[in-house]
Amino acid sequence: xxxxxxHTRIRFVILVVIIILLLVIGKVFYIQVISYNKLSNITEDxxxxxxxxxxxxxxxxxxNGNVLATSVVTTTIYVVPNQIVxxxxxxxxxxxxxxxxxxxxxxxxxxxxxxxxIRKGMDLSSEVADKIDKLGFDGVYLVVDSxxxxxxxxxxxxxxxxxxxxxxxxxxxxxxxxxxxxGINGELKYYSDGKGNKLEIPxxxxxxxxxxxxxxxxxxxxxxxxxxxxxxxxxxYNSDGAIAIAMNPDTGEILAMGSKPSFDPTxxxxxxxxxxxxxxxxxxxxxxxxxxxxxxxxxxIEEKTVDLFNDSFTDSGAVTIDGSTLHCWKHGGHGTQTFxxxxxxxxxxxxxxLGNKLGVDKLMGYIRNFGFGSKTGIDLNGEGNGILFxxxxxxxxxxxxxxxxxxxxxxxxxxxxxxxxxxxxGFLNTPYVVSSIIDPSSESIIYENKKVTKRQVISEETxxxxxxxxxxxxxxxxxxxxxxxxxxxxxxxxxxxxxxxGKYLVGNYILSFxxxxxxxxxxxxxxxxxDNPKGVTQYGGTVSxxxxxxxxxxxIEVLNIPEKDxxxxxxxxxxxxxxxxxxxxxGMNKENATxxxxxxxxxxxxxxxxxxxxxxxxNSFQSVDTTITLMLN
Amino acid sequence: xxxxxxxxxxxxxILIAIFGLVMIYSASFVWANYKFDDPYKFVKMQGIFLVVxxxxxxxxxxxxxxxxxxxxxxxxLICAILLILVLIPGIGTVRNGSRSWFGIGSLGIQPSEFAxxxxxxxxxxYLTNNNKEMKSIIHGVLPILxxxxxxxxxxxxxxxxxxxxxxxxxxxVLIFISGVKISFFVKIGLVGLLGIAGIIIAAPYRMKRIVSxxxxxxxxxxxxxxxxxxxxxxxxxxxxxxxxxxxxxxYFYLPEPQTDFIFSIISEELGFLxxxxxxxxxxxxxxxxxxxxxxxxxxxxxxxxxxxSFGLIIQASLNLMVVVGLxxxxxxxxxxxSYGGSSLLVSLASIGIILNVxxx
Numbered sequence: 001x002x003x004x005x006x007h008t009r010i011r012f013v014i015l016v017v018i019i020i021l022l023l024v025i026g027k028v029f030y031i032q033v034i035s036y037n038k039l040s041n042i043t044e045d046x047x048x049x050x051x052x053x054x055x056x057x058x059x060x061x062x063x064n065g066n067v068l069a070t071s072v073v074t075t076t077i078y079v080v081p082n083q084i085v086x087x088x089x090x091x092x093x094x095x096x097x098x099x100x101x102x103x104x105x106x107x108x109x110x111x112x113x114x115x116x117x118i119r120k121g122m123d124l125s126s127e128v129a130d131k132i133d134k135l136g137f138d139g140v141y142l143v144v145d146s147x148x149x150x151x152x153x154x155x156x157x158x159x160x161x162x163x164x165x166x167x168x169x170x171x172x173x174x175x176x177x178x179x180x181x182x183g184i185n186g187e188l189k190y191y192s193d194g195k196g197n198k199l200e201i202p203x204x205x206x207x208x209x210x211x212x213x214x215x216x217x218x219x220x221x222x223x224x225x226x227x228x229x230x231x232x233x234x235x236x237y238n239s240d241g242a243i244a245i246a247m248n249p250d251t252g253e254i255l256a257m258g259s260k261p262s263f264d265p266t267x268x269x270x271x272x273x274x275x276x277x278x279x280x281x282x283x284x285x286x287x288x289x290x291x292x293x294x295x296x297x298x299x300x301i302e303e304k305t306v307d308l309f310n311d312s313f314t315d316s317g318a319v320t321i322d323g324s325t326l327h328c329w330k331h332g333g334h335g336t337q338t339f340x341x342x343x344x345x346x347x348x349x350x351x352x353x354l355g356n357k358l359g360v361d362k363l364m365g366y367i368r369n370f371g372f373g374s375k376t377g378i379d380l381n382g383e384g385n386g387i388l389f390x391x392x393x394x395x396x397x398x399x400x401x402x403x404x405x406x407x408x409x410x411x412x413x414x415x416x417x418x419x420x421x422x423x424x425x426g427f428l429n430t431p432y433v434v435s436s437i438i439d440p441s442s443e444s445i446i447y448e449n450k451k452v453t454k455r456q457v458i459s460e461e462t463x464x465x466x467x468x469x470x471x472x473x474x475x476x477x478x479x480x481x482x483x484x485x486x487x488x489x490x491x492x493x494x495x496x497x498x499x500x501x502g503k504y505l506v507g508n509y510i511l512s513f514x515x516x517x518x519x520x521x522x523x524x525x526x527x528x529x530x531d532n533p534k535g536v537t538q539y540g541g542t543v544s545x546x547x548x549x550x551x552x553x554x555x556i557e558v559l560n561i562p563e564k565d566x567x568x569x570x571x572x573x574x575x576x577x578x579x580x581x582x583x584x585x586x587g588m589n590k591e592n593a594t595x596x597x598x599x600x601x602x603x604x605x606x607x608x609x610x611x612x613x614x615x616x617x618x619n620s621f622q623s624v625d626t627t628i629t630l631m632l633n
Numbered sequence: 634x635x636x637x638x639x640x641x642x643x644x645x646x647i648l649i650a651i652f653g654l655v656m657i658y659s660a661s662f663v664w665a666n667y668k669f670d671d672p673y674k675f676v677k678m679q680g681i682f683l684v685v686x687x688x689x690x691x692x693x694x695x696x697x698x699x700x701x702x703x704x705x706x707x708x709x710l711i712c713a714i715l716l717i718l719v720l721i722p723g724i725g726t727v728r729n730g731s732r733s734w735f736g737i738g739s740l741g742i743q744p745s746e747f748a749x750x751x752x753x754x755x756x757x758x759y760l761t762n763n764n765k766e767m768k769s770i771i772h773g774v775l776p777i778l779x780x781x782x783x784x785x786x787x788x789x790x791x792x793x794x795x796x797x798x799x800x801x802x803x804x805x806v807l808i809f810i811s812g813v814k815i816s817f818f819v820k821i822g823l824v825g826l827l828g829i830a831g832i833i834i835a836a837p838y839r840m841k842r843i844v845s846x847x848x849x850x851x852x853x854x855x856x857x858x859x860x861x862x863x864x865x866x867x868x869x870x871x872x873x874x875x876x877x878x879x880x881x882x883x884y885f886y887l888p889e890p891q892t893d894f895i896f897s898i899i900s901e902e903l904g905f906l907x908x909x910x911x912x913x914x915x916x917x918x919x920x921x922x923x924x925x926x927x928x929x930x931x932x933x934x935x936x937x938x939x940x941x942s943f944g945l946i947i948q949a950s951l952n953l954m955v956v957v958g959l960x961x962x963x964x965x966x967x968x969x970x971s972y973g974g975s976s977l978l979v980s981l982a983s984i985g986i987i988l989n990v991x992x993x
Contacts, residue, residue, distance in 0.1 A: 017943075021916055021950065021953070023959060025908065027958065028957050039865060039867075193884030199884060
């Protein structure tokens with residue numbers, strides 16, 4: 001009886017003990033299975049010391065693979081003082097290689113910390129790094145790092161932007177595509193005990209992955225040509241600024257873009273925020289002036305409110321609208337002209353008449369359809385919107401001024417994009433500078449930017465007529481300074497008075513030119529604007545057209561644009577150098593050849609009588625100043 | 634009358650003790666090498682104690698346990714004297730903040746461990762003699778509680794809270810099975826809770842300990858350190874462990890991994906499987922002890938076998954609960970597995986006595 005009572009209690013105690021042990025097992029199960037991942041991650045960090053190996057940022061290259069921004073490898077020396085056995089010897093050897101004081105090194109090596117950096121970044125050459133690596137000391141680590149390098153500096157700083165001290169993109173493409181350009185950091189991991197000594201467990205090394213390569217639509221040679229021309233414009237005219245864009249009108253690919261003032265991306269801290277943040281070709285808004293007439297022209301042709309060749313207009317030099325007198329740029333006016341001549345002469349009253357025929361709603365509808373008043377959507381940050389009148393706020397005066405490009409405000413990129421649409425068959429495309437994102441390890445394309453057509457604004461035929469009219473502007477009108485012999489060039493000048501605080505500034509203009517070639521099937525369109533040039537006639541035709549011409553000359557070489565026959569002949573004025581077709585004299589004797597080339601200067605080479613070779617080649621337009629070399633046998 | 638002793642118990646204990654020795658090597662070689670320049674230092678010491686302990690166990694298994702009944706009072710007196718002596722500076726030495734050792738070179742003997750056996754013998758005898766009086770709280774229970782309280786105070790003076798806890802819990806449960814009214818235990822349970830509350834109010838640092846036990850991350854480098862390091866060992870062990878000798882936490886992360894926290898290292902190296910084996914082994918040893926107690930026809934033998942078995946299992950349970958974070962850190966070693974000569978000798982001696990009880 002009595003034993004039974006004890007036994008019951010013993011069994012009760014056994015039960016309690018079993019429950020306790022089950023609790024223990026349950027808790028261990030919880031720790032080892034449920035919390036396994038959490039605790040494993042914590043302990044992995046606890047047991048290992050990590051050194052991050054920064055991944056090099058992806059390269060930025062032009063359309064031909066020329067490197068525009070890259071990462072240069074640098075090396076950093078780390079020491080883990082706890083792991084260094086013979087601190088004196090290690091300090092001595094390192095000091096010898098670095099050619100610095102023993103004490104300088106020893107102070108790091110003897111420090112009571114988990115990790116010290118002896119040398120960081122650029123000042124360590126690869127030979128030095130190799131030497132240190134060969135010493136093979138425990139606790140001395142070399143970590144490869146990278147630094148951004150911009151071989152073309154200022155020429156591309158507004159497009160490419162720059163990075164901060166941690167290689168993070170701060171502006172331009174470096175910022176907008178930061179996610180792609182940033183690589184995946186690698187790490188060197190070694191295991192250590194609780195006292196910081198290295199354990200005999202193999203180090204793990206995860207190689208860094210370089211960031212993606214950004215391939216741009218830009219062409220380095222075009223960039224350099226543009227930059228060169230803009231620098232000249234700044235020097236020659238002491239201008240406040242200069243802007244140029246070159247674009248493929250069919251696709252919207254930007255071939256070159258440049259502006260002054262510019263900044264050096266490596267030392268961006270030395271420049272004002274305004275210079276850095278304002279990418280003028282896409283940010284700056286100003287009155288376009290006469291280049292905008294292309295839009296009015298295209299709209300009128302599309303709406304058939306004008307017949308360029310048969311309708312005529314008489315310009316008295318001014319037109320009075322609602323009591324306001326609007327003057328033509330030419331004092332006294334252009335007299336009676338066809339509308340083609342109105343375009344060639346850039347006659348303001350003529351365009352007022354075109355605007356009136358369209359009316360507010362139609363004109364403004366086309367202007368908006370051509371992309372004005374809203375961002376083009378170019379893949380660069382900091383784009384401006386521009387300012388247009390609201391239709392309901394437009395009276396006859398506003399309609400008149402808008403028709404010839406005054407009283408509205410647009411960006412250069414809007415202008416070149418709109419004019420591209422006017423001449424490419426009517427298609428408004430989104431301009432872009434990044435053509436593709438490429439994974440450098442597999443060379444596979446991660447993302448490809450393709451032509452995006454927003455809408456067709458005008459018909460193919462209208463576009464062809466616009467091209468013809470603009471070719472005529474260059475051959476016979478205000479754009480003559482952009483004429484290139486043997487090529488078909490179209491274009492339009494622009495002269496716009498700058499506005500400050502709602503008032504026009506006196507003698508302060510932005511002179512612009514939009515040109516394209518070949519005029520019948522444009523491969524490139526170039527926009528140039530010079531802000532407040534000094535000491536020169538204030539017309540776009542005199543300042544900007546020659547700059548655009550030079551850029552187009554470069555484009556001919558770079559893009560290998562062939563010569564074209566069938567273009568309009570230039571109507572010569574007395575100041576122009578005369579160009580003539582060079583006759584073919586190969587095969588003639590010396591006397592006949594000299595006669596045939598009487599308008600040119602001729603140089604002979606060789607002693608024979610028969611011309612076997614001539615340079616430049618025949619049947620091309622050549623300036624009468626050109627020396628023709630004839631090789632005689 | 635000569636019967637064989639409980640062979641399964643004997644074999645299980647030998648196996649777990651050898652397993653313990655192996656794990657002590659694995660857990661201690663880093664520390665041993667660091668402190669003594671000899672990775673085998675701890676395992677050699679423990680090996681000697683193991684051999685001595687097994688001999689002691691076999692010898693005790695042959696000595697008729699009734700002899701303890703006879704000498705219970707003298708044994709207790711010797712224990713008391715030793716516990717007083719160890720408190721005297723110069724005789725007792727301080728290790729890990731407690732003056733609970735008689736140091737002889739690098740050997741250390743903890744009298745509190747031996748007092749455990751002495752008290753179990755004494756209480757078993759008391760309960761056997763005062764079978765009837767135990768119904769009375771005043772005449773039966775309080776006198777023996779007074780004796781236990783005295784020893785508790787002596788051990789707490791060292792202080793060795795862990796061993797004191799083990800002794801008090803063992804003896805209270807021993808008294809419990811003797812048939813004392815349940816209501817009494819409810820009352821002392823309440824008193825105990827009040828006492829704990831009082832102790833916490835008196836010394837707020839203990840509150841910190843409890844908080845750190847509930848959330849060790851609140852003070853990861855202070856009071857939460859040990860339990861966190863223990864969890865860091867157990868967690869990554871996973872189902873099958875990192876592999877024998879492959880613990881990382883023993884590399885100076887978990888302090889003195891061969892003693893109180895050896896179970897963490899076992900969990901880390903052998904995983905959940907190792908944990909199951911160890912826990913089931915303890916359960917088996919306890920169960921064999923209980924069988925001996927249940928089968929014993931002699932009241933003293935019954936109490937003795939129960940007390941010694943329970944003493945081992947409650948110590949093991951407390952250690953395991955601490956290590957896995959179920960209760961705050963108390964400083965209790967794991968029988969047979971933790972490094973420590975006295976603990977191993979006393980554990981093996983306890984088994985020896987149980988084995989002798991099993992013969993009858």
